[in-house]
Amino acid sequence: MNLHSLNFAYLMRFLALAEHLHFSKAAEELGIAQPLLSEQIKALEYAIDVKLFDRTSRRVELTTAGKMFRDRVQLVVQGMQDSVEAAKATELGEQNRLRLGYTDEFAIDYLPYWVRRIKESQPTADLDLMPGMTPQLTELLKNGLADAILVCPIPEEPLGKEYQILPLEPLPLSVALPASHPLKKRKKVKISTLADEHFIEGPLSPQAASERVINRLFSQHGVERDIVQRVHDSELGVNLVAEGVGITIGHFSSRAKNRDDVTIVELDEPEAKLTRAILWRKSARPPMLDTALDVIASNGR
Structure with missing residues (x-):
């Protein structure tokens, strides 16, 4: 046969x-x-x-x-x-899968909104969301374990010509104050006005983008922070502010801004911003990435 x-x-x-x-x-x-x-x-x-x-x-x-x-x-x-x-x-x-890394700064408000918009555009989208710090996410991208990464801050060292970067609007840093704080009615505050405050530091990490920027800001203005509590969770930090333990600086969610027991006031310093971007490899661009880029570019929020 x-x-x-x-x-x-x-x-x-x-x-x-x-x-x-x-x-x-x-x-x-x-x-x-x-x-x-x-x-x-x-x-x-x-x-x-x-x-x-x-x-x-x-x-x-x-x-x-x-x-x-x-x-x-x-x-x-x-x-x-x-x-x-x-x-x-x-x-x-x-075709419908996208492995997307992100830093904590995106999880506060932006990423949930983008995920909803992506799924509205492509109901069968399979999003593999991977949290991490910028250096960790960069390694995932280099090793082909992520299709794209949302990073904050933008890596200081260029990744190379084989990578594409789309800068996003920087995030302004603000200070979270107890509702009874004397500075609560101000639209913006200077670093110098916070010299005598007690601070809650967090999320605690030597690689945390916000902490590096904050440390640089206070150093430039010659102000040494009196840190009374360190936390690993930004929401816990806001809760401690509400209890009067101290104040904290960072980028805060819409939910935090709408609380009655906490007031969020923007810092009045040009450098008080967090750079951010989405990066991907030019040679590996899955179809779902185009959908994500369209959503992110048109809905910066």
Whole structure:
């Protein structure tokens, strides 16, 4: 038997004849001429060297071998159909997948909004969201473990010509004050006016973008912060402000700005901003990244 001579179409036509046991009906279902169907069944029997049908002028019946062959071929055809569907699903999944890294600054407000808009545009979008610090996310991108990264701050060292960067609007830094604080009615405050305050520092990390900018700001103005509490969670920091433990500086969520027990006042310093951007590799740009870029570029929020 020469398996290379088997034609998948012949198997499908064999199944049609095995179902109808009538050449005319099977040919009509297949949309081919009856003589062609007869020739292809003969070719199939010749290729596998097995008689599949008993034919007379009045009837067509499966042989015992033909019945066994029918049952096995049905499994083969079903397996092929399942394989095709699985391949299509895999391809669709890859097209709809986006591995997106992000720093904490994006999680406060922007990222949830962007995710909603992306899914509204592409309901089948499969977003793999990966938190981290800028150096960690940069390594993920370099090693092909992320398709794009949202970073704050923008890396000081250029990544190379093979990477694309889209700068986003910088984030202004503000100070969170207790609702009863004397500075709560000001629209903006200078660093110098905070010299005598107690500070809550956080999120605590030597790589945290906001802490590096804040430390630089206070150093430039010759003000040393009196840090009374360090935290790993920005929301906890705001809660401690509400309890009167101290004040904290950072970029705050809309929810924090709408609290009654805390007042958010922007810092009146040109350098009190966090740079941010989205980066990706030019050579690896999945289709879903284009959707994400459109959303981010048009909905900076």
